Amino acid sequence: MDGVDALGASLVAIRALSKYYTRGDQVIPVLVDINLDVRAGDFVALMGPSGSGKSTLLNLIAGIDKPSSGQLLIAGVDIASLSDADLAAWRAANVGFIFQFYNLMPVLNAFQNIELPLQLTSLSRSERRERVQMALALVGLVDRQDHYPNELSGGQQQRVAIARALITDPTLIVADEPTGDLDRVTAGEILALLDRLNVELGKTIIMVTHDPKAAEKAHRMVHLEKGVLVDS
Amino acid sequence: MFVPLLILRNAFRHKLRTTLTIVGIVVAVVAFGLLRTIVDAWYAGANASSSARLITRNAVSLVFPLPLTYAARIRQVPGVASVAWANWFGGVYVSERNFFPQFAISTPTYLDMYPEFLLSPEERKAFLTDRTAALAGRKLAEQYGWKVGDQIPLRGTIFPGTWTFTLRGIYDGADKGTDQSTFFFHFDYLNETMKRQFPRRGDQTGVFVVQLKDPQQAAEVSEAIDATFKNSLAETLSETEKAFQLGFVAMTETILLAIQAVSFVVIVIIMAVMANTMAMTARERYGEYATLKALGFGNGFVAFLIFAESMAIALFGGIIGIALTFPLARAFGDAMGSLFPIFFVGEQTVIMQIVAATVIGVVAAAIPAWRAARVRIVDGLRAVG
Numbered sequence: 001m002d003g004v005d006a007l008g009a010s011l012v013a014i015r016a017l018s019k020y021y022t023r024g025d026q027v028i029p030v031l032v033d034i035n036l037d038v039r040a041g042d043f044v045a046l047m048g049p050s051g052s053g054k055s056t057l058l059n060l061i062a063g064i065d066k067p068s069s070g071q072l073l074i075a076g077v078d079i080a081s082l083s084d085a086d087l088a089a090w091r092a093a094n095v096g097f098i099f100q101f102y103n104l105m106p107v108l109n110a111f112q113n114i115e116l117p118l119q120l121t122s123l124s125r126s127e128r129r130e131r132v133q134m135a136l137a138l139v140g141l142v143d144r145q146d147h148y149p150n151e152l153s154g155g156q157q158q159r160v161a162i163a164r165a166l167i168t169d170p171t172l173i174v175a176d177e178p179t180g181d182l183d184r185v186t187a188g189e190i191l192a193l194l195d196r197l198n199v200e201l202g203k204t205i206i207m208v209t210h211d212p213k214a215a216e217k218a219h220r221m222v223h224l225e226k227g228v229l230v231d232s
Numbered sequence: 233m234f235v236p237l238l239i240l241r242n243a244f245r246h247k248l249r250t251t252l253t254i255v256g257i258v259v260a261v262v263a264f265g266l267l268r269t270i271v272d273a274w275y276a277g278a279n280a281s282s283s284a285r286l287i288t289r290n291a292v293s294l295v296f297p298l299p300l301t302y303a304a305r306i307r308q309v310p311g312v313a314s315v316a317w318a319n320w321f322g323g324v325y326v327s328e329r330n331f332f333p334q335f336a337i338s339t340p341t342y343l344d345m346y347p348e349f350l351l352s353p354e355e356r357k358a359f360l361t362d363r364t365a366a367l368a369g370r371k372l373a374e375q376y377g378w379k380v381g382d383q384i385p386l387r388g389t390i391f392p393g394t395w396t397f398t399l400r401g402i403y404d405g406a407d408k409g410t411d412q413s414t415f416f417f418h419f420d421y422l423n424e425t426m427k428r429q430f431p432r433r434g435d436q437t438g439v440f441v442v443q444l445k446d447p448q449q450a451a452e453v454s455e456a457i458d459a460t461f462k463n464s465l466a467e468t469l470s471e472t473e474k475a476f477q478l479g480f481v482a483m484t485e486t487i488l489l490a491i492q493a494v495s496f497v498v499i500v501i502i503m504a505v506m507a508n509t510m511a512m513t514a515r516e517r518y519g520e521y522a523t524l525k526a527l528g529f530g531n532g533f534v535a536f537l538i539f540a541e542s543m544a545i546a547l548f549g550g551i552i553g554i555a556l557t558f559p560l561a562r563a564f565g566d567a568m569g570s571l572f573p574i575f576f577v578g579e580q581t582v583i584m585q586i587v588a589a590t591v592i593g594v595v596a597a598a599i600p601a602w603r604a605a606r607v608r609i610v611d612g613l614r615a616v617g
Binding site: 059062064065084085088089091092093097099103105106107108112115116117119120164 | 234235237238241242245519520523524525526527528529530531608609610613
């Protein structure tokens with residue numbers, strides 16, 4: 001797909017996107033001329049060997065890094081042109097993050113961790129409470145809401161992270177190796193949960209993974225090698 | 233409630249580290265407060281002095297006396313309301329360690345001039361009608377367990393012999409800045425005894441205290457008094473009571489400067505320790521700050537979290553330090569006895585302690601907060617795992 005029509009039809013539309021770092025006089029390319037479309041409701045697995053640029057691509061899509069050149073539209077918004085403050089507000093409203101190491105606040109319990117993104121909204125306390133209870137029920141952790149991260153297993157922590165990613169009802173969920181720190185059984189449970197989010201709630205998910213088994217859950221696999229999209 | 237909760241829990245996440253930091257701040261704030269109180273105590277005499285009183289002494293040195301006949305001539309100087317006189321006695325009570333100031337004073341003029349020494353009418357009358365009577369400040373009386381009616385012997389060092397006084401009154405201070413550690417007795421008792429035993433030393437006094445009609449005329453009246461005795465055998469030097477007191481302080485100015493410098497060095501040291509703690513804390517949490525930013529919290533919020541945590545620790549330590557300064561200063565003042573007749577923690581000291589604790593908190597957080605606010609999300613996230 002090409003041109004304005006294509007940009008308009010996709011939730012994520014990437015055109016001629018490049019990212020490189022400079023070290024002194026040396027230019028190190030990380031992503032080269034990437035073109036990619038992700039439709040709303042897609043579940044995309046970004047795959048590739050270490051150093052292929054998949055996490056960088058995910059970071060760019062999530063708006064936590066900026067491209068060196070090219071166009072990056074998410075739901076029609078050119079996020080590369082946003083200021084840092086606008087980009088932060090955009091992320092709060094549109095992106096749910098799931099990290100490999102869960103990235104929960106250790107001083108907050110499960111309930112408070114899930115509630116965290118809602119602190120940036122104008123919801124009342126009772127509305128926030130209601131939403132958190134729903135998210136806890138969805139990830140099956142109602143009875144663990146008062147537990148702190150160090151009192152939860154890896155799988156439970158990742159469920160809390162998923163609930164936190166969902167809580168603002170974001171346009172897009174990005175997951176960076178969500179099962180990378182989990183055993184196979186727990187990883188299967190987390191992937192099943194992501195699949196439910198995609199199928200039942202219609203969430204668009206872009207997931208970076210090394211694991212072919214995990215990638216099988218996705219509708220579509222995108223392969224990167226040395227910063228170049230080789231297969232999508 | 234979310235933000236205060238996050239700040240407090242973060243502050244006490246590493247309990248031992250935070251406790252040790254707070255202990256450090258408490259020690260620094262207490263040390264700062266005590267050192268400032270010592271400096272204040274040094275200036276207490278000058279601060280408590282009245283601008284409506286002059287001290288006239290021998291121009292050569294305080295050691296040399298002035299003739300009593302000067303009193304009548306000083307009284308005639310325009311602008312002078314009344315004249316009293318006092319002489320340093322320098323006696324020893326039981327042992328040399330029991331130092332306290334003793335003055336032979338003209339009565340009743342001296343007491344009239346110092347309304348800040350509060351005495352009941354009965355005690356005042358008893359003092360004035362007994363030539364061997366003495367008055368003691370409340371603090372001094374309590375220190376030695378004296379009661380009205382007690383006989384108090386002083387061994388003279390400047391004025392030979394053992395002088396026994398009857399305590400006829402215990403005075404209180406009009407405010408907490410009034411010296412309550414001085415011992416007063418009748419100048420006439422001293423003078424008559426000296427005239428009898430050493431006639432050449434009679435009718436002389438150490439200083440004249442001059443009550444002004446108008447405090448604004450202090451300079452003019454001082455000049456006029458000194459001009460009156462120009463080219464006499466005992467020329468005078470007149471100055472305000474405050475300037476007179478500051479003259480004593482000036483003798484130890486270097487020590488005072490050293491104490492003041494140490495008080496600030498203590499704060500600078502704890503500032504460096506606290507800054508190191510906050511830098512360590514912030515560095516450990518770069519991943520968390522990056523996560524907060526990824527979730528949509530701004531750089532300012534992250535910087536605020538660090539600032540608020542630093543301020544919470546510093547102010548918590550500061551408040552405990554201020555609270556402890558009062559009993560410690562009291563104990564220190566009691567231990568020092570009459571070396572520091574006025575020793576209390578002043579309002580200004582407390583304000584300076586609060587400012588010091590605040591500055592510690594702000595300075596310690598400044599660089600870590602700036603760095604955390606600037607850390608790139610992708611770099612911060614790499615720190616996790």
